[in-house]
Amino acid sequence: xxxxxxxxxxxxxxxxxxxxxxxxxxxxxxxxxxxxxxxxxxxxxxxxxxxxxxxxxxxxxxxxxxxxxxxxxxxxxxxxxxxxxxxxxxxxxxxxxxxxxxxxxxxxxxxxxxxxxxxxxxxxxxxxxxxxxxxxxxxxxxxxxxxxxxxxxxxxxxxxxxxxxxxxxxxxxxxxxxxxxxxxxxxxxxxxxxxxxxxxxxxxxxxxxxxxxxxxxxxxxxxxxxxxxxxxxxxxxxxxxxxxxxxxxxxxxxxxxxxxxxxxxxxxxxxxxxxxxxxxxxxxxxxxxxxxxxxxxxxxxxxxxxxxxxxxxxxxxxxxxxxxxxxxxxxxxxxxxxxxxxxxxxxxxxxxxxxxxxxxxxxxxxxxxxxxxxxxxxxxxxxxxxxxxxxxxxxxxxxxxxxxxxxxxxxxxxxxxxxxxxxxxxxxxxxxxxxxxxxxxxxxxxxxxxxxxxxxxxxxxxxxxxxxxxxxxxxxxxxxxxxxxxxxxxxxxxxxxxxxxxxxxxxxxxxxxxxxxxxxxxxxxxxxxxxxxxxxxxxxxxxxxxxxxxxxxxxxxxxxxxxxxxxxxxxxxxxxxxxxxxxxxxxxxxxxxxxxxxxxxxxxxxxxxxxxxxxxxxxxxxxxxxxxxxxxxxxx
Ligand code: PRX
Numbered sequence: 001x002x003x004x005x006x007x008x009x010x011x012x013x014x015x016x017x018x019x020x021x022x023x024x025x026x027x028x029x030x031x032x033x034x035x036x037x038x039x040x041x042x043x044x045x046x047x048x049x050x051x052x053x054x055x056x057x058x059x060x061x062x063x064x065x066x067x068x069x070x071x072x073x074x075x076x077x078x079x080x081x082x083x084x085x086x087x088x089x090x091x092x093x094x095x096x097x098x099x100x101x102x103x104x105x106x107x108x109x110x111x112x113x114x115x116x117x118x119x120x121x122x123x124x125x126x127x128x129x130x131x132x133x134x135x136x137x138x139x140x141x142x143x144x145x146x147x148x149x150x151x152x153x154x155x156x157x158x159x160x161x162x163x164x165x166x167x168x169x170x171x172x173x174x175x176x177x178x179x180x181x182x183x184x185x186x187x188x189x190x191x192x193x194x195x196x197x198x199x200x201x202x203x204x205x206x207x208x209x210x211x212x213x214x215x216x217x218x219x220x221x222x223x224x225x226x227x228x229x230x231x232x233x234x235x236x237x238x239x240x241x242x243x244x245x246x247x248x249x250x251x252x253x254x255x256x257x258x259x260x261x262x263x264x265x266x267x268x269x270x271x272x273x274x275x276x277x278x279x280x281x282x283x284x285x286x287x288x289x290x291x292x293x294x295x296x297x298x299x300x301x302x303x304x305x306x307x308x309x310x311x312x313x314x315x316x317x318x319x320x321x322x323x324x325x326x327x328x329x330x331x332x333x334x335x336x337x338x339x340x341x342x343x344x345x346x347x348x349x350x351x352x353x354x355x356x357x358x359x360x361x362x363x364x365x366x367x368x369x370x371x372x373x374x375x376x377x378x379x380x381x382x383x384x385x386x387x388x389x390x391x392x393x394x395x396x397x398x399x400x401x402x403x404x405x406x407x408x409x410x411x412x413x414x415x416x417x418x419x420x421x422x423x424x425x426x427x428x429x430x431x432x433x434x435x436x437x438x439x440x441x442x443x444x445x446x447x448x449x450x451x452x453x454x455x456x457x458x459x460x461x462x463x464x465x466x467x468x469x470x471x472x473x474x475x476x477x478x479x480x481x482x483x484x485x486x487x488x489x490x491x492x493x494x495x496x497x498x499x500x501x502x503x504x505x506x507x508x509x510x511x512x513x514x515x516x517x518x519x520x521x522x523x524x525x526x527x528x529x530x531x532x533x534x535x536x537x538x539x540x541x542x543x544x545x546x547x548x549x550x551x552x553x554x555x556x557x558x559x560x561x562x563x564x565x566x567x568x569x570x571x572x573x574x575x576x577x578x579x580x581x582x583x584x585x586x587x588x589x590x591x592x593x594x595x596x597x598x599x600x601x602x603x604x605x606x607x608x609x610x611x612x613x614x615x616x617x618x619x620x621x622x623x624x625x626x627x628x629x630x631x632x633x634x635x636x
Contacts, residue, residue: 006032007279008431011419017431028432029057029461033272036311037072038063039241042268048459050484053475055459056245057269064239065248065271066143069310070103071239078103081315084289085132086334088179088321095132099313102139105132109140110237112226116203118171120145120240123250125169126296127151127160127191129178130320133207133223134296135306137173142248142267145240149250149262152297153178153185155578157193159260163252166262167468168200173223177210181325188214195219244268250468251299253405254518255477256489256508262468263299263405269461270408271311277409277430277462278308281399282371283416288341289368291317293331293349298515299405300375303462304344308409323349328356332364332391343391344373344401346514347383351544354386361390371416373399376514377546378502384423402426402502404488405516406478408462411435412500425501434458437494442482453506454492455485508602510539510547515580519602522549522583525576526569531555536592536600537583540609548584550609552631555588562588585609585636591627593619608632 008014021028026045033042042061048054070082078100085095097105118124124146128134134150141148149167151160164172172195178185188206192215195201206216207223242248248270250262284290290309294300309316317338323331323345331353335343353360372392379387379400388398398421401413412435414420414427421427429435437445437452445452456463463486467474481487491503505511508519519537526535533554542548551569559565566586573581593601601622607613613632619625 004035004279006035006276007283008415008418014415014418014428014431018429021432022434025432025458029272032276033058033268036063036068036271036275042244046459050459050479050486053471053479055463055465057272057459057461058244061244061268062241063244063268063271064143064242065267065307065311066106066139067239068271069139069307070099070106073099073313074103077313080313082310083132083135084315084317084338086317086319086321086338088181088325090326090330090333097132102136104234105136106139106143107235107237108227108230109136110143111230111235112205112223113140113144113146113171114237115226116171116205116221118144118146122146122171123149123167123169125149125151125160125164125167125172127153127172127174127187128207128296129153129175129180129187129209130295130318131175131207131209132318133175135318138249138296138302138306143237143239145242145246147247147250149252150297150302151252152295152578153187154297154580156575157190158576159578160190160194161197162259163262164194164198164201166252166259167250169198170200171203171205172201173205173207175207175209176214177212179210180320181322184210184212186212186214188216192217242267245465247465249302251302251405254509254516254521256518257520260518260521261470261473261477263464264466264468265408265462266465269463271307273409273460273462274303274308275311278304278314279312280415280430281401281410281413282342282344282373283418284309284312284314284342287315288370289315289317289338290342290344291319291334291338291340292344293319293323294344294346294375299408303409323353324356327360328353329360329363332361332366335366335369336364339368341368342371342373343369344375346376347374347379348377348513348545350374350379350383350387354383355544358390366391366393369396371399372396373401375401375403377511378504379424381423388423397421400424400426402500406464407460408464411456411460412502420497420499422495422499425495425499427499429500432460435500436485437492438482438485442485448494448496448498451491451493451503453482454488454490454500454502455482456488457485510549512539512547512549512580513545517549517577517581521577522551522573522581525573525581526551526553526583528576529569529572531557531559531565532569534592536602536605538602538606538609540585540606542584549582550585550587550605550636551583552587552589552592552605554590554592559588587631587634587636589627589631589634591624591630593628593631594623595621596623604628605631608635
């Protein structure tokens with residue numbers, strides 16, 4: 001690992017760093033940023049305005065993030081492993097790449113992009129399985145200065161099409177197929193369907209992975225052919241000089257209204273914070289093997305499979321498969337096989353594996369583990385305890401990391417073994433992060449031992465810069481609810497010592513198995529069925545998924561065969577969004593509880609869905625209170 005002086009190793013150092021960042025954020029981040037490789041130093045550290053949203057870090061600085069992820073490590077650790085790839089099928093061969101090999105792969109990939117007309121600023125959509133080429137593709141884009149937009153390969157053709165259109169992407173990088181567990185998807189065929197309506201696409205670059213036969217057309221280029229055409233020799237691709245504030249990537253995420261929005265991150269600030277948060281939260285030491293089980297299609301994969309670990313010169317494991325294939329012992333087997341030191345996963349996976357019994361983790365040697373992490377949704381106490389005891393064997397700190405696509409990196413979390421670890425509490429904010437709890441009036445709640453709305457009052461380097469093509473939306477969503485603050489959309493509790501516990505979303509966003517979905521987005525999909533008049537979707541507590549999707553649906557003609565219509569509605573949500581958006585429960589209703597102004601009272605629907613309809617409170621202001629009775633009677 002390149003030597004840095006900003007890795008905190010004690011509670012005292014944490015306190016000092018936190019205070020330093022509070023007293024003089026610019027000086028704090030500037031000293032950290034100096035330890036990266038810049039082509040040109042910045043002339044101003046920070047400019048910001050939360051009223052009319054604008055944030056810029058390291059102004060005038062020039063860099064390329066891939067020189068920091070790869071080139072600067074080569075002299076000392078060119079022969080050290082950068083990526084270990086564990087395939088879906090445990091019998092298939094593991095692939096490993098040293099930093100030297102990674103450099104070659106990325107230089108070659110960038111050359112292929114250039115030969116296919118890609119230039120700085122172009123948008124490239126990446127729709128790939130969890131294979132090393134996904135990381136190479138992202139880095140190749142960054143090297144040439146193209147903006148990547150990775151779309152999770154579980155999204156449908158329609159969802160992919162929306163994202164390609166929104167970003168006017170010029171190229172899609174995909175593979176013939178994807179295999180997870182026993183399920184196969186022919187990605188190139190899905191891309192074919194998606195791009196039928198996307199005029200911006202000039203090339204489809206397809207990586208041969210599963211060897212399946214797929215439909216191609218005049219836009220296609222096979223990656224292995226392009227690669228072979230480069231010949232055998234070593235290739236160097238000069239990294240493009242990027243401004244600190246040039247866009248590095250777009251990542252689409254759901255909000256409470258409208259279509260998913262493209263969260264934009266920029267080169268300089270994201271780089272500094274991805275590295276800083278990675279090293280400190282996971283307390284990574286040279287020679288460790290770090291494993292994050294997320295998919296690169298989500299922000300967790302961006303920051304803690306690709307950018308964070310590589311910036312720190314770490315060895316990072318990437319896994320193609322699922323936790324339960326071929327058995328629910330797979331995660332633990334991989335930890336044993338590769339002597340994983342830091343393991344980072346989601347509560348949904350923990351709960352699912354907990355349900356499979358203690359024999360699985362007990363059958364494997366897990367003593368290499370030093371830090372185990374959780375991300376994406378609140379972790380309930382039972383799952384936290386099981387994780388700590390059965391996986392961490394009681395001597396690994398659990399880091400419950402709270403953050404968001406928009407924050408770019410972990411914001412609130414314990415740092416490895418440092419400080420107190422309280423089940424279900426994420427802990428303290430990282431140095432440089434200034435969270436506040438607000439009341440509904442937007443006033444700061446100063447005291448501890450309270451609940452409130454979680455906001456942030458000062459910029460940090462990796463914060464969202466804009467939403468692609470629509471800056472107003474960015475201002476509206478994050479900076480308009482409470483003037484002068486970035487509003488997270490989450491509610492939180494702060495204990496007497498200042499530790500934060502995240503309660504969950506306070507808006508119309510639900511978190512299903514750690515996947516973030518807007519209720520409006522699911523409703524729009526359901527409403528696309530010809531027999532649907534209107535629908536309302538809410539989340540309800542689900543043992544494994546954290547939250548399940550409960551849909552109340554009004555039909556033109558009440559279905560004779562409810563089961564058949566449920567199946568059709570489920571199919572439509574899969575088609576329009578993806579399988580992650582399938583409702584768990586669908587209840588056909590004759591009306592929805594609405595106010596006199598026509599607003600659906602979701603609070604009531606949530607209470608019915610979670611079985612607390614005895615606590616509905618005052619419903620007399622509803623246009624027609626009798627629908628509530630009907631809905632309670634028909635509850636699924
Ligand atoms: O509600 C919070 C929840 O996930 C949301 C962000 O989702 P996304 O942008 O998809 O990013 C997920 C991975 C960073 C947050 O608004 N969330 C994330 N981490 C936690 C969490 N809720 C509770 N505890 C966490 N550790």
